[in-house]
Amino acid sequence: MSLETNNTVIAYGVYLAIAIPLTVWVARTLHKNGRIFLVDCFHGNENLADSVNHLLVVGFYLMNIGFVSLYMKLELDVENTKGIFEACSGKLGVVMLILGVMHFFNLYVLTRMRKRATWDTMGPPVQPAGTLAR
Numbered sequence: 001m002s003l004e005t006n007n008t009v010i011a012y013g014v015y016l017a018i019a020i021p022l023t024v025w026v027a028r029t030l031h032k033n034g035r036i037f038l039v040d041c042f043h044g045n046e047n048l049a050d051s052v053n054h055l056l057v058v059g060f061y062l063m064n065i066g067f068v069s070l071y072m073k074l075e076l077d078v079e080n081t082k083g084i085f086e087a088c089s090g091k092l093g094v095v096m097l098i099l100g101v102m103h104f105f106n107l108y109v110l111t112r113m114r115k116r117a118t119w120d121t122m123g124p125p126v127q128p129a130g131t132l133a134r
Contacts, residue, residue, distance in 0.1 A: 007078035011087045018088070019068045019095045023061065026099050030106055031057045041113040060102060068095055 031053055038049035071091060078084055 007080065007084055008074055008087075011074060011078045011084045012072060014084065014088045015072060015091050016068070018092055020065065022092075022095065023064045023068060023099065026103060027057050027060045027064075030060065030103065034106065034110060037110040037114055041110065041116075056106070060106075064095075064099060064102065067098055071095065 034056070035049060035053050038053050039046055042048045042052070071094065074087055074091075078087055
């Protein structure tokens with residue numbers, strides 16, 4: 001095994017050692033803080049909100065860890081320590097951007113669900129005072 005191959009394997013290890021815990025941290029944060037939105041969306045039905053919240057986290061893990069795994073491969077062998085940092089920073093930057101996009105997508109969907117839930121329970125904006133004369 002050559003030095004370049006060792007550095008490439010080290011880069012893979014560093015990448016996975018950062019990307020996987022980062023994904024877990026984001027998923028836990030979304031799970032913990034997204035619950036209140038889901039309870040509101042489902043009109044206080046906590047069992048349904050918790051179930052949907054769990055399913056969202058499972059999907060989040062599958063998508064992001066799948067992406068991290070598929071995106072791991074480096075096109076060229078890493079030759080030195082500088083190359084390890086450059087390879088990892090590029091890969092991790094893309095992973096963080098994807099996690100951010102997933103986070104904002106989740107916020108967008110939860111906010112729309114919450115708005116729809118509040119619109120469904122609201123009455124007309126102003127009670128009619130009568131009819132208009134013609």
